[in-house]
Amino acid sequence: MANNDWKDRLGVVFSTNADFQYTTDDLEQPDTLPKQEQRLRVSIEKNGRGGKVVTIVKGFVGTSDDIKSLGKYLKTKCGVGGSVKDDEIIIQGALKEKVIALLKADGYSNAK
Numbered sequence: 001m002a003n004n005d006w007k008d009r010l011g012v013v014f015s016t017n018a019d020f021q022y023t024t025d026d027l028e029q030p031d032t033l034p035k036q037e038q039r040l041r042v043s044i045e046k047n048g049r050g051g052k053v054v055t056i057v058k059g060f061v062g063t064s065d066d067i068k069s070l071g072k073y074l075k076t077k078c079g080v081g082g083s084v085k086d087d088e089i090i091i092q093g094a095l096k097e098k099v100i101a102l103l104k105a106d107g108y109s110n111a112k
Contacts, residue, residue, distance in 0.1 A: 029062075029063045029064060030061055030062060030063070031062070031063075032061070032062030032063055032066045033061045033062060035106065035107035035108050035109075036107065036108075036109050036110070037110070038059070038060060038061065038062075038108050038110060038111075039110045040057055040058070040059045040060060040103060040108055040110065040111040040112070041057070041058045041059045041111075041112060042055060042056070042057050042058075042096050042099050042100050042103070042111060042112065043055070043056050043058070043096070044056070044094050044096050052092070053093060053094045054090050054091060054092055054093070055090075055091040055092075055093065055094065055095045055096050055099055056088055056089070056090055056091075057070075057071075057074070057088065057089035057091070057099060057103075058087075058088050060087060060089070064084075067084055067087065067089065068084050070089065071083070071084040071089040071091075073102075073106070074089060074091055074099055074102060074103075075091060077102050078091055078093070078095050078098060078099065078102070080092045080093050080095070099111075100112070
């Protein structure tokens with residue numbers, strides 16, 4: 001029972017087996033590629049966003065912490081809000097050229 005923390009078994013209602021080992025479905029995250037090997041695509045979208053224009057950065061390969069830190073860097077440098085969802089960085093506003101310039105200045109040579 002040493003490795004049987006209740007937080008690890010949230011969502012499991014009950015088990016009658018005293019030896020049952022609760023498992024979680026933690027997905028392994030891919031290793032983060034170096035900046036030079038990342039193939040990032042920057043686009044502008046308006047559909048499904050209530051008429052608001054956003055800049056989307058797709059194609060990042062790496063851990064969720066690394067994509068969140070890149071998203072924070074871009075939001076800070078652009079001076080706007082945004083989020084990271086479904087392996088995409090969403091930046092508020094039509095800032096495609098500025099985002100591409102920031103990515104290239106940071107070492108992402110394959111950003112388009």
